[in-house]
Amino acid sequence: MTRIQMLFLAGVAAIVMVAGLAAGNWWVNRSQPWQQAVIGAPFxxxxxxxxxxxxxxxxxxxxxxxxxxxxxxxxxxxxxxxxxxxxxxxxxxxxxxxxxxxxxxxxxxxxxxxxxxxxxxxxxxxxxxxxxxxxxxxxxxxxxxxxxxxxxxxxxxxxxxxxxxxxxxxxxxxxxxxxxxxxxxxxxxxxxxxxxx
Known part of the structure; x- marks a missing residue:
């Protein structure tokens, strides 16, 4: 495997990893969308x-x-x-x-x-x-x-x-x-x- 091929594969792996982390974060936020919501006030x-x-x-x-x-x-x-x-x-x-x-x-x-x-x-x-x-x-x-x-x-x-x-x-x-x-x-x-x- 050439150096260029190795660099290409490493780049693809990095992209897949970042996409996976983003998808996981999206799923957590989707599952509990209002967990951090602070809204409303005394009236x-x-x-x-x-x-x-x-x-x-x-x-x-x-x-x-x-x-x-x-x-x-x-x-x-x-x-x-x-x-x-x-x-x-x-x-x-x-x-x-x-x-x-x-x-x-x-x-x-x-x-x-x-x-x-x-x-x-x-x-x-x-x-x-x-x-x-x-x-x-x-x-x-x-x-x-x-x-x-x-x-x-x-x-x-x-x-x-x-x-x-x-x-x-x-x-x-x-x-x-x-x-x-x-x-x-x-x-x-x-x-x-x-x-x-």
């Missing part, structure tokens, strides 16, 4: 009954956390409907899961507006709102995107926003996500994975 807001609510509401059970607004034409009502379906599909396991809907439009989404909106669709999802800056601080702490659209007249406007549902573990830490429109079976399996730790 003091109000629920859709007008009572005080803090981050302690996320402790002790698995939580589904979604940020939206009651005037949303499609994504939000669909997501609330899907969350209710996931809870039903979980059966008895679903009794250990709570849903939360945080408004990104607190100027319109008072407790009085959120209560009939949510209770008309589910008795398992708690609305969260409050003073706008306090709500927006909470949304920022969860890395939520939102942007108020132009006024269409009469105070009517849309709000673009993150449409992902965050799945929190029993300590209130991010443990998974469910994308908008995700297959129900996959969504339920994500919640089950968090439930089973």
């Amino acid at each position: 003091e807001l109000v629920d859709h009954d007008g009572g005080a609510i803090t981050e302690a509401a996320f402790d002790g059970q698995v939580s589904l956390l979604f940020f939206g607004f009651t005037h949303c034409p499609e994504i939000c009502p669909t997501t609330v409907y899907e969350m209710e379906n996931w809870l039903r599909a979980l059966g008895e396991e679903g009794e250990e899961v709570e849903g939360f809907f945080v408004s990104v439009d607190p100027e319109r989404d008072t407790p009085e507006a959120m209560k009939p909106y949510l209770e008309g669709q589910s008795d398992r999802i708690t609305g969260i709102t409050g003073e706008p800056e306090d709500v927006w601080d909470m949304a920022r702490s969860w890395s939520i995107y939102w942007a108020k659209g132009e006024d269409l007249g009469g105070g009517n406007y849309n709000v673009d926003h993150t449409s992902t549902v965050y799945v929190l573990d029993r300590d209130g830490n991010l443990a998974g996500t469910i994308g908008y429109g995700e297959d129900e079976g996959r969504a339920v399996e994500t919640i089950r994975r968090v439930l089973r730790g």
Whole structure:
């Protein structure tokens, strides 16, 4: 074997080794994607009954956390409907899961507006709102995107926003996500994975 062939083989071996290490690192991160995630912050807001609510509401059970607004034409009502379906599909396991809907439009989404909106669709999802800056601080702490659209007249406007549902573990830490429109079976399996730790 010539010196050039030996150098070539050594180079190929090095590339294979680096690729293997990269693949292994990717697999570890894929297997436990939220292990190092630090997201969320303490907050003091109000629920859709007008009572005080803090981050302690996320402790002790698995939580589904979604940020939206009651005037949303499609994504939000669909997501609330899907969350209710996931809870039903979980059966008895679903009794250990709570849903939360945080408004990104607190100027319109008072407790009085959120209560009939949510209770008309589910008795398992708690609305969260409050003073706008306090709500927006909470949304920022969860890395939520939102942007108020132009006024269409009469105070009517849309709000673009993150449409992902965050799945929190029993300590209130991010443990998974469910994308908008995700297959129900996959969504339920994500919640089950968090439930089973």
